[in-house]
Amino acid sequence: MASTLRGGNRLEVVRAVTTAAAAAPAIDPTLQDSLKRAVAKRAVELVKPGMIVGLGTGSTSSMAIQELGKLVSQGKLKDVVGVASSYQSRILARQYGVKTVDLNDVNVIDFAFDGADEVDASMNLIKGGGAAHTMEKVVDAMAKQCIILVDQSKVVSKLGLTFPVPVEVLPFAISPVLRALVGLGGVPEIRNALRKDGPVITDLGNMVVDVRFPDGVKNPAEMERSINMIPGVVESGLFVGIANTVLVATRDGDEITIVELADFVRSLKEATASG
Ligand SMILES: O=C(CO)[C@H](O)[C@H](O)COP(=O)(O)O
Numbered sequence: 383m384a385s386t387l388r389g390g391n392r393l394e395v396v397r398a399v400t401t402a403a404a405a406a407p408a409i410d411p412t413l414q415d416s417l418k419r420a421v422a423k424r425a426v427e428l429v430k431p432g433m434i435v436g437l438g439t440g441s442t443s444s445m446a447i448q449e450l451g452k453l454v455s456q457g458k459l460k461d462v463v464g465v466a467s468s469y470q471s472r473i474l475a476r477q478y479g480v481k482t483v484d485l486n487d488v489n490v491i492d493f494a495f496d497g498a499d500e501v502d503a504s505m506n507l508i509k510g511g512g513a514a515h516t517m518e519k520v521v522d523a524m525a526k527q528c529i530i531l532v533d534q535s536k537v538v539s540k541l542g543l544t545f546p547v548p549v550e551v552l553p554f555a556i557s558p559v560l561r562a563l564v565g566l567g568g569v570p571e572i573r574n575a576l577r578k579d580g581p582v583i584t585d586l587g588n589m590v591v592d593v594r595f596p597d598g599v600k601n602p603a604e605m606e607r608s609i610n611m612i613p614g615v616v617e618s619g620l621f622v623g624i625a626n627t628v629l630v631a632t633r634d635g636d637e638i639t640i641v642e643l644a645d646f647v648r649s650l651k652e653a654t655a656s657g
Pocket residue numbers: 438439440441442443496497498499508509510511512513514515518
């Protein structure tokens with residue numbers, strides 16, 4: 383799968399990959415929605431009848447659940463069941479006619495799709511923009527094949543320069559955890575709800591702390607371990623070694639193209655080298 387990056391698209395992509403500042407959105411929201419829809423459709427083409435499917439959380443995963451529901455209702459995917467990673471994905475699955483089972487009722491998940499907030503060239507991820515990363519990590523890690531769906535603006539050269547690392551924390555332990563995160567070089571901030579006063583409370587009843595790292599995350603595997611070692615931390619939004627495939631939706635002239643991450647990164651480097 384190859385992608386040719388042209389004109390404004392290339393500049394836009396290069397900016398998304400190299401920028402340290404998040405002042406302006408890296409991508410036009412309408413284009414981003416079209417890219418998300420396209421990659422969501424591609425993901426569900428990979429689902430086979432009889433599969434147990436991990437259902438990610440977020441807008442891209444929501445589109446994939448809708449697309450999955452369409453195929454199920456057309457009778458093209460018999461005996462598919464979903465394992466939800468949040469209330470959002472469970473409710474959507476029900477709404478779109480995808481049966482769900484409890485995670486504890488399955489021994490294996492055949493295939494999981496999920497979104498991400500940032501992806502680096504080694505398929506390390508930042509997740510948790512929707513505060514669902516703890517359950518997502520369990521579902522994604524259990525899958526034989528975990529496929530991550532992103533638009534081009536999510537691909538970065540280094541994690542954490544733009545998006546903070548979300549950390550789910552037991553409310554009981556919030557103060558010591560905040561201090562420990564500072565000790566790791568982070569600038570933590572408790573995430574506040576938008577349409578509720580006070581903090582976001584996750585589906586599991588915990589708080590979320592967004593941790594900024596001024597120079598980005600140097601070693602994602604080490605940082606994931608260090609954060610998860612802090613007593614009171616439930617789970618960090620760094621996902622290392624979980625994704626098997628990352629599909630990137632990119633605009634190619636007037637067309638939307640879906641490419642694998644390695645191809646996307648290669649074409650980006652070629653485009654940058656050729657000026
Ligand atoms: O990790 C997540 C939720 O906790 C989402 O997958 C991530 O935030 C990406 O979301 P979107 O597809 O809406 O851009």
